[in-house]
Amino acid sequence: xxxxxxxxxxxxxxxxDVACILWxxxxxxxxRKIIVGLIFLRYISSAxxxxxxxxxxxxxxxxDDRDAYMMENVFFVxxxxxxxxxxxxxxxxxxxxxxxNAMRVIEKENSTLKNVLPKNYASxxxxxxxxxxxxxxxxxxxxMSDNESDEDLLGRTYEYCIAQFAEKEGKxxxxxxxxxxxxxxxxxxxxxxxxxxxxxCCCGSGGMFVQSAKFIRAHSGNxxxxxxxxxxxxxxxxxxxxxxxxIRGIDADFGPYHASTFTNDLHPTLKADFILANPPFxxxxxxxxxxxxxxxxxxxxxxxxxxxxxWIQHMIHHLAPNGKIGLVLANGALSTQSSGEGDIRKxxxxxxxxxxxxxxPTQLFYSVTIPVTLWFISKNKNQxxxxxxxxxxxxxxxxxxxxxxxxxxxxxxxxxxxESFQKGTLEDVKGFCSVADIQTIAKQDYIxxxxxxxxxxxxxxxxxxxxEKMTRLTSELSGLFAxxxxxxxxxxxxxxxxxxEI
Numbered sequence: 004x005x006x007x008x009x010x011x012x013x014x015x016x017x018x019x020d021v022a023c024i025l026w027x028x029x030x031x032x033x034x035r036k037i038i039v040g041l042i043f044l045r046y047i048s049s050a051x052x053x054x055x056x057x058x059x060x061x062x063x064x065x066x067d068d069r070d071a072y073m074m075e076n077v078f079f080v081x082x083x084x085x086x087x088x089x090x091x092x093x094x095x096x097x098x099x100x101x102x103x104n105a106m107r108v109i110e111k112e113n114s115t116l117k118n119v120l121p122k123n124y125a126s127x128x129x130x131x132x133x134x135x136x137x138x139x140x141x142x143x144x145x146x147m148s149d150n151e152s153d154e155d156l157l158g159r160t161y162e163y164c165i166a167q168f169a170e171k172e173g174k175x176x177x178x179x180x181x182x183x184x185x186x187x188x189x190x191x192x193x194x195x196x197x198x199x200x201x202x203x204c205c206c207g208s209g210g211m212f213v214q215s216a217k218f219i220r221a222h223s224g225n226x227x228x229x230x231x232x233x234x235x236x237x238x239x240x241x242x243x244x245x246x247x248x249x250i251r252g253i254d255a256d257f258g259p260y261h262a263s264t265f266t267n268d269l270h271p272t273l274k275a276d277f278i279l280a281n282p283p284f285x286x287x288x289x290x291x292x293x294x295x296x297x298x299x300x301x302x303x304x305x306x307x308x309x310x311x312x313x314w315i316q317h318m319i320h321h322l323a324p325n326g327k328i329g330l331v332l333a334n335g336a337l338s339t340q341s342s343g344e345g346d347i348r349k350x351x352x353x354x355x356x357x358x359x360x361x362x363x364p365t366q367l368f369y370s371v372t373i374p375v376t377l378w379f380i381s382k383n384k385n386q387x388x389x390x391x392x393x394x395x396x397x398x399x400x401x402x403x404x405x406x407x408x409x410x411x412x413x414x415x416x417x418x419x420x421x422e423s424f425q426k427g428t429l430e431d432v433k434g435f436c437s438v439a440d441i442q443t444i445a446k447q448d449y450i451x452x453x454x455x456x457x458x459x460x461x462x463x464x465x466x467x468x469x470x471e472k473m474t475r476l477t478s479e480l481s482g483l484f485a486x487x488x489x490x491x492x493x494x495x496x497x498x499x500x501x502x503x504e505i
Contacts, residue, residue, distance in 0.1 A: 017145050021137055028133050033123070036239065037137075040121040043246050044105060045141050047078040048086035050250070076252030084108045086142070093138040099125035102134075116249055119242045181210055181281040181331060182367050184399070184409035185377070189329035190214045191418040192359070192379060195277045197228045202275035204264045204282070204317055206233030206257065209244040211279040216253055231255035232270050236263045265313060266290050274323040284333040284373060286310040302350040306342030311335070316347070319356065319380065327358075328380035333373055334362070337451040349449040352390075352441060356380050359391040359421060362453040364399050366407040376453075385425040390444065392453040393420060393436045434460025 018038065025034050054077045058066040065071040072079040082088060084105035092101040102124040110116045124134065195201055195215045203211045212231045219229055231253055235241040241261035248255040258269030291307035294300075299320040305313035311332055318328050337360070339345060351357065359379040365372055374396075395417060399407045420436055423429035431437045437456040447455050467475075 017140075020144065021140055024133060024136050024140065028130050029128070033129075036121045036123060037129075037134075039243055039246075040102070040106065040124070041137065041141055043120070043250065044084070044089065044102070044109075045086055045145065047080055047109075047250050048084075050077050051080040051085065053077075073252070078109075078250050078252075079112065081108050081112060084112075090138055090142040093135040093142070094132075095135075096131055098131055098135050098138065099129060113249055116245060119245045121242075181207065182408070183210065183214070184414065185281070185331060185363070185367060185375075186210050186214045186279070188361075188409065188414050188417055189279050189331075189377065190218045191414050192377075192421045193277050193279065193327050193329045195219060195229070196222075198230075199276040200230045200232065200273070200323070202232045202270070202273060202278045202321060203280050204234050204278070204314070204321070205280055206235050206244050207240055207281070209233065209247040209255070211281075212248065212253060212255060213251065215277070215279065216251065229253070232273055232275065233257045234264050234269050235261055237261065263290070264317060265294060265310070268317075270321070273321050274326065275321050276323050276326050278318045278321060278326065278328045279330070280314070280318065280328075281331040282310070282314040284311075284375075285335065286314075289313060302354075303343055303347040305347065306344060308342065309339075309344070312344055312347045315351070315378070315380070319351075322380075322382050325383045327382070328378070330378050330380075331375050332378055334376050334452075336378075337376055340448075345449065348451070351380075352444055352449050352451075355384060355388055355441065356382070357390050357451065358384050358386075359393065359424070360451050360453055361393040361417065362396050364396045364407055366401075366405060367399070367409075376451075379421075386427060386438070388440050389424075389438050390441075390451075391421065391424040391429070391436065391438055392451075392456040393417065394434065394453045394457045431457075433458050 021038060022034065025037070029037065051072065054072055054075060055066050058068075058071055069079045089098075089101055089105060092098050095101075103122045106120040106122045110118070110120055123129070189211070195218060197219060201212060201215050203209075206212070212229075212233070215231075216229055231248065233244060233255060234257065235244055238261045241257060244257055245255075248257075256270070262269055287308045287310060289307070289310040291305065291313070295304060299316050300313075301320075302316055303312075305311070305316065314330070315332075315336075318330065322328065336344070336348075339348075357378070358381040359377075361377040361379075363375050363377060365374045367375070379391075395413075398413050398416075399409045402408045420429065424436075424438060429436065429438060434457055437453075437458070439456050443456070444451070
């Protein structure tokens with residue numbers, strides 16, 4: 004049998020091989036920290052080694068010059084923190100100390116990472132033989148030399164750990180990051196530009212910023228010109244976001260600590276050009292009772308039992324005069340009328356802020372199956388008084404039995420549909436897209452479910468006249484009913500022969 008290669012094993016499968024080594028030796032919560040830290044070290048070392056070899060080949064003697072790495076947005080890794088040093092010590096009793104020291108050296112090298120990197124590898128509770136086996140697996144089986152900086156590897160790792168351990172332990176993950184296909188769709192439609200301010204009020208591992216920087220770079224811009232602002236309440240995820248930005252050379256302001264966006268807004272005066280977010284679905288409790296007089300609730304006080312419209316109003320509050328929002332919400336926010344949510348949605352619609360709504364297919368997330376919708380909100384819409392509705396629930400492809408993904412062509416199709424709408428050249432397509440004005444939305448009780456506007460996809464004409472088709476189908480249905488009655492009589496007779504009466 005041919006040996007499997009890294010390419011066909013897949014990144015997630017490689018991570019699970021690591022999990023199998025650690026399984027039973029450490030708690031699930033500690034597993035995440037250990038794996039994320041090692042991925043971080045392996046990633047920065049791979050990028051460093053690639054740049055180091057380029058400089059050696061150039062022959063100008065700049066391979067130890069920190070500036071030669073920084074100019075290419077490559078993290079300079081001191082020798083004692085390089086993966087070669089770590090792998091050489093894999094089966095020594097000091098391997099935990101070697102890794103912890105590597106983390107401290109990197110924090111000293113980059114002040115923004117102070118007290119951020121995990122330093123729990125020397126713990127006596129962590130079996131050093133097991134840790135050495137994990138290091139070997141990273142050395143021999145997980146190749147990051149070909150991974151581009153647009154891949155949110157830390158986010159993928161974190162989400163995969165959450166999903167797999169939740170499944171094994173019979174628990175709900177409770178946390179998840181935004182799949183790259185959703186992030187790419189948001190970014191492709193919003194099109195962030197050079198020298199813009201990008202904000203995510205619940206930034207997770209920072210995947211929104213990774214894709215925004217990639218988009219700007221791909222369109223002849225400088226990814227370093229993007230100004231990134233974020234906030235995250237969960238401490239480990241906040242640290243991971245800091246790590247994610249550092250390895251990509253993105254200067255990000257995530258505040259001095261992790262904090263709740265609602266009760267401790269770390270960017271109170273920020274007015275962002277683009278806001279991209281995937282807030283926790285139907286989040287509660289969110290301390291509504293402490294925020295009843297908050298300036299952010301200009302469209303109404305959101306209910307205490309659901310923060311969906313608190314998130315929306317928080318983002319609108321932080322928009323620049325020409326700013327745009329792309330966010331992910333559970334489908335309930337499209338139509339709910341409870342606790343004043345319908346009134347809040349109505350006021351936002353009447354203020355002409357909703358630019359587009361995209362219904363997404365299920366199974367895009369690892370750890371939740373709830374269907375979601377993309378909302379696009381704009382302070383200065385190209386098409387005044389109009390909203391684009393897209394039903395994308397049939398788009399995408401299954402990558403395995405439980406997960407769906409979008410191709411680049413799918414994402415491009417959605418982005419081009421938006422662009423045509425913004426130019427005023429879009430024609431409605433039954434079952435896919437439709438443009439509605441505020442009056443039409445009002446007739447639908449201000450409900451934003453795309454299916455109400457796009458209608459049903461037109462079926463291909465098979466050439467059979469309608470009257471003839473109805474006669475044929477009615478006849479076939481009558482025949483099926485008759486057959487059903489015959490089967491019922493047969494079953495009744497057989498039951499009677501064994502003493503049962505119906």
